[in-house]
Amino acid sequence: MTYYDDIALPKKYLIKHNFCLHLHDVILSVFFECMEDETLKGIEIREENIKDLEVFSEDSNTDLIKWLYNNAYENEANILLKRRIFHAMLADFLSYVLEALKAAEKGKTAIAYTLLRKPFKDNLLYFEWLLIRGNELLSYVDNGEIENYEVGSVRRKQRAKMKLILSKSMERNPFLDLFEPVDKDFMYNLRYNYNSPYSLELMWNNANHLVTTAKPIRTKDFNNVFLTEEDFDNHLDYFYSKLPFLLLYSMGVILNLYEMLFEKISDESKFYNNILIKSKWISILDQDKGKELLVGILKKLDALPIYCEGCGELTEISEKDLDRVLFSWFVDCQKCNEPIPISRYFFL
Ligand SMILES: [Zn+2]
Numbered sequence: 001m002t003y004y005d006d007i008a009l010p011k012k013y014l015i016k017h018n019f020c021l022h023l024h025d026v027i028l029s030v031f032f033e034c035m036e037d038e039t040l041k042g043i044e045i046r047e048e049n050i051k052d053l054e055v056f057s058e059d060s061n062t063d064l065i066k067w068l069y070n071n072a073y074e075n076e077a078n079i080l081l082k083r084r085i086f087h088a089m090l091a092d093f094l095s096y097v098l099e100a101l102k103a104a105e106k107g108k109t110a111i112a113y114t115l116l117r118k119p120f121k122d123n124l125l126y127f128e129w130l131l132i133r134g135n136e137l138l139s140y141v142d143n144g145e146i147e148n149y150e151v152g153s154v155r156r157k158q159r160a161k162m163k164l165i166l167s168k169s170m171e172r173n174p175f176l177d178l179f180e181p182v183d184k185d186f187m188y189n190l191r192y193n194y195n196s197p198y199s200l201e202l203m204w205n206n207a208n209h210l211v212t213t214a215k216p217i218r219t220k221d222f223n224n225v226f227l228t229e230e231d232f233d234n235h236l237d238y239f240y241s242k243l244p245f246l247l248l249y250s251m252g253v254i255l256n257l258y259e260m261l262f263e264k265i266s267d268e269s270k271f272y273n274n275i276l277i278k279s280k281w282i283s284i285l286d287q288d289k290g291k292e293l294l295v296g297i298l299k300k301l302d303a304l305p306i307y308c309e310g311c312g313e314l315t316e317i318s319e320k321d322l323d324r325v326l327f328s329w330f331v332d333c334q335k336c337n338e339p340i341p342i343s344r345y346f347f348l
Contacts, residue, residue: 008107009236015327016240017105019284022329022343023247024097026277029344030251030258031090040083041262043076082134083261085141086127090254093123097247109235117204120246121191122151125162127253128169131260155192163188173252174270178281179245187249190242200242203235244284248277255345269348275304276325276342283326290326295319311336 009017034040068077100115129137129149140149147153154162166187170176189196194205259265275297283290298304304317315334317325324331330339 009105010233013236013240015287016244016284017101018327018329019244019280020097020101020247022280023244023251024094024101025329025341025343026273026345027090027247027251027254028094030254031087031094033345033347034083034087034090034258034262040087043080043083078135078138079261081138082130085138086130086257086261089123089126093119093127093250096123100243104236104239107232109232109239112239113200113203113235116200116243120200120250121204124191124246124250124253125151125154125165127250127257128165131172131253131257132165132168134260162192166191169253169256170249172256173249174255174274175248175252175277175281178248178278190246203238244281248281251277266348269346272304272346272348280326287326291322294322294325306331306340306342308333308335308338308340310338310340315340 036042065077065080068074068080096115096119100112100119103109103115104112126137126149137149140146148158163185167184170182170184170187173179185193190198190200192201193199194201255265275294279290279294279297281290282293298317298319305314306317307313308315310333313333313335317331318334321331325342329343330341332338333340
């Protein structure tokens with residue numbers, strides 16, 4: 001299944017492409033989980049000064065965050081601000097990623113690369129920063145010190161700190177065991193280092209400029225306008241060799257932030273979701289291994305239950321759903337036969 005009929009994406013990329021769309025939808029479901037009644041979830045405030053809170057609730061014109069800061073609820077104010085930043089940036093991140101995938105599907109690789117630059121160079125760095133040194137980022141934002149948190153100048157003037165944030169964030173990633181062994185500067189090299197042979201910077205610059213003069217990316221004539229079939233293939237290969245990994249890593253960062261800013265995710269939920277994510281991830285590398293892994297898990301567990309919102313019954317994922325679980329976004333309900341979406345994070 002694809003978004004367009006006129007797709008130009010060669011079949012060999014479809015499994016990775018669909019996995020990326022799956023992760024997009026899973027992250028989107030985490031975005032919605034942050035909300036209650038269409039606004040961000042509330043926060044419990046320490047009750048040591050009930051009188052203050054009563055004064056606040058009588059005056060509906062007061063800015064909540066300002067009030068919290070002025071009344072010694074700094075911790076609560078910080079969490080609320082971080083939630084707002086996280087949530088707004090996540091919406092932006094998801095829009096760019098989805099449009100990049102749609103562009104890739106139509107074979108528009110230069111546009112796809114251009115669209116990936118912002119979410120993975122900018123938004124993701126702020127997620128990582130919020131996770132590792134959130135209060136520092138907030139104070140820069142609060143004091144309007146934009147030169148201290150603009151990505152380009154952070155890369156130039158605070159490189160050691162940037163590398164530290166990226167490597168710490170990698171160490172804490174819940175999917176770390178699924179990634180190839182990565183050295184501690186891997187994320188920095190991939191996203192910010194022109195001189196690294198596997199850097200996305202090379203593609204981003206070629207995609208964004210017709211002419212580039214810096215040594216590693218010096219233009220021959222014009223970038224990306226006279227593409228041969230081979231160039232096109234190389235671009236897609238590179239795109240799908242990096243994007244599934246980057247999205248899975250981002251999802252790990254986002255889940256860590258969700259736990260830090262909203263609530264702990266139960267071990268039961270993590271276990272359940274990891275079965276789906278892990279077997280899909282293994283399948284994009286080796287389909288047989290993915291199937292083997294999932295069959296093994298299903299056998300061990302007896303059944304993998306899933307709730308069907310269509311008929312309101314508890315049904316289960318079984319071996320006959322193997323291909324659906326690994327390569328699509330739905331399984332069929334065994335009670336009513338309607339499709340049950342699996343491209344979401346299950347909060348059990
Ligand atoms: Zn059903």
